[in-house]
Amino acid sequence: MIKLLIYEDNPLLREGLTMLIDGSEGFQVLGSFKNCSNVVHEVGSFKPDVILMDIDMPVVNGIEGLKLVRQHNTEVSILMLTVFDDNKNIFEALQNGANGYILKKTPPAKLLEYIQEAATGGAPMTASVASQVLKMFAQINIPSDNDYNLSEREKQVLQLLVKGYSYKLIAAEMFIAIDTVRSHIKKVYEKLHVNSKSEAVAKAFKDRIV
Amino acid sequence: MIKLLIYEDNPLLREGLTMLIDGSEGFQVLGSFKNCSNVVHEVGSFKPDVILMDIDMPVVNGIEGLKLVRQHNTEVSILMLTVFDDNKNIFEALQNGANGYILKKTPPAKLLEYIQEAATGGAPMTASVASQVLKMFAQINIPSDNDYNLSEREKQVLQLLVKGYSYKLIAAEMFIAIDTVRSHIKKVYEKLHVNSKSEAVAKAFKDRIV
DNA sequence: AAAAAATTCACCCATTTATGTGATTTTTAA
DNA sequence: TTAAAAATCACATAAATGGGTGAATTTTTT
Numbered sequence: 177m178i179k180l181l182i183y184e185d186n187p188l189l190r191e192g193l194t195m196l197i198d199g200s201e202g203f204q205v206l207g208s209f210k211n212c213s214n215v216v217h218e219v220g221s222f223k224p225d226v227i228l229m230d231i232d233m234p235v236v237n238g239i240e241g242l243k244l245v246r247q248h249n250t251e252v253s254i255l256m257l258t259v260f261d262d263n264k265n266i267f268e269a270l271q272n273g274a275n276g277y278i279l280k281k282t283p284p285a286k287l288l289e290y291i292q293e294a295a296t297g298g299a300p301m302t303a304s305v306a307s308q309v310l311k312m313f314a315q316i317n318i319p320s321d322n323d324y325n326l327s328e329r330e331k332q333v334l335q336l337l338v339k340g341y342s343y344k345l346i347a348a349e350m351f352i353a354i355d356t357v358r359s360h361i362k363k364v365y366e367k368l369h370v371n372s373k374s375e376a377v378a379k380a381f382k383d384r385i386v
Numbered sequence: 387m388i389k390l391l392i393y394e395d396n397p398l399l400r401e402g403l404t405m406l407i408d409g410s411e412g413f414q415v416l417g418s419f420k421n422c423s424n425v426v427h428e429v430g431s432f433k434p435d436v437i438l439m440d441i442d443m444p445v446v447n448g449i450e451g452l453k454l455v456r457q458h459n460t461e462v463s464i465l466m467l468t469v470f471d472d473n474k475n476i477f478e479a480l481q482n483g484a485n486g487y488i489l490k491k492t493p494p495a496k497l498l499e500y501i502q503e504a505a506t507g508g509a510p511m512t513a514s515v516a517s518q519v520l521k522m523f524a525q526i527n528i529p530s531d532n533d534y535n536l537s538e539r540e541k542q543v544l545q546l547l548v549k550g551y552s553y554k555l556i557a558a559e560m561f562i563a564i565d566t567v568r569s570h571i572k573k574v575y576e577k578l579h580v581n582s583k584s585e586a587v588a589k590a591f592k593d594r595i596v
Numbered sequence: 597a598a599a600a601a602a603t604t605c606a607c608c609c610a611t612t613t614a615t616g617t618g619a620t621t622t623t624t625a626a
Numbered sequence: 627t628t629a630a631a632a633a634t635c636a637c638a639t640a641a642a643t644g645g646g647t648g649a650a651t652t653t654t655t656t
Contacts, residue, residue, distance in 0.1 A: 298513030
């Protein structure tokens with residue numbers, strides 16, 4: 177038996193969802209609410225397996241509701257429900273620990289299937305959403321595997337540079353003369369093809385050397 | 387009619403897949419191969435809609451095959467096929483533009499459904515994989531929204547600093563005197579609570595000001 | 597065993613940066 | 627309509643940085 181809470185501001189849709197789900201074998205709607213103003217308390221007392229969370233709600237929207245719940249509870253499966261599959265909301269929802277993201281146009285049978293999937297640790301997503309998720313993934317630049325052949329000591333120096341250390345401080349930290357620090361830094365600049373501290377730092381961040 | 391290429395080293399599974407898919411209404415297998423050594427050429431000449439790509443293949447594995455194809459073709463849908471849903475491969479595949487990731491234990495009917503989904507721009511994923519993808523998403527640290535109240539001009543200066551510009555270059559770029567650049571930078575340092583260029587650059591990267 | 601790379605240190609010097617202390621004009625906010 | 631913030635410029639100066647050249651020792655690779 178999968179126990180649910182439903183958050184949806186539209187009364188008709190709220191009732192419709194409740195009837196549909198509660199009337200289905202193996203599903204039980206513990207409660208349905210028109211906003212998230214009490215979401216933390218409700219989740220705490222009802223202890224649902226799955227939450228259906230509409231995104232576009234007044235006062236406290238679904239994303240905020242999601243965040244509120246996740247501050248206290250990382251167990252319950254939260255399925256975001258929305259009319260729009262816009263990039264920004266998808267990203268924010270998934271960043272904040274939503275377990276799935278489905279569109280309201282999903283047919284009833286499919287919806288029940290999705291809830292089941294969410295309850296068993298899955299991550300149900302409407303096809304268009306899944307596709308956008310993958311696109312976002314591909315956009316994350318993968319750390320380049322080249323570490324520019326920096327030697328151990330050179331990497332250490334670069335890391336301290338990134339932390340904002342001056343040559344003097346680096347020398348103290350590494351127990352070497354300041355001229356040795358210079359010497360290492362010169363090598364680092366050569367290898368990174370830069371000629372200033374800030375460029376080196378920027379490159380270190382961009383290429384995830386640090 | 388969805389046209390496919392199949393890459394799978396296991397002869398039995400390769401034949402099985404080919405028979406199953408080619409024998410189904412609306413699907414046509416253009417070719418099936420035991421490795422990716424000629425994948426670029428094959429994709430170029432067969433022009434498939436979907437590629438089924440086994441990950442665990444000898445010589446050139448599926449991830450490498452994926453990369454090879456994507457170097458020349460970003461259109462074709464590539465569905466990764468594997469026995470294991472291990473984190474590392476999922477991440478690498480999705481980073482390199484795979485359109486879906488499904489396990490070999492997927493039942494035939496579901497497999498055809500997945501292929502259809504891939505062909506129509508979807509992103510079919512086995513539940514366990516989707517769930518892992520979301521977990522990875524949640525791990526990506528979200529950019530802090532604080533921009534430290536930098537003014538427009540101050541942001542511009544900082545951006546140029548990040549690009550490795552010297553004060554002189556910044557002055558030229560922004561059509562202002564070098565002393566004005568100094569004065570902006572002083573303000574920036576105050577607001578970021580730093581006192582060197584490289585620290586500012588590092589902070590800009592960390593806090594996604596740039 | 598020989599060659600290459602890494603690590604260490606030194607000296608010089610021009611340029612850049614960081615910081616202080618002003619001031620004027622424009623724009624924005626109270 | 628004032629006051630505050632932003633944007634502009636100037637002068638001065640100590641400290642830090644970048645680049646050049648050179649060299650001795652140790653470690654790694656071939």
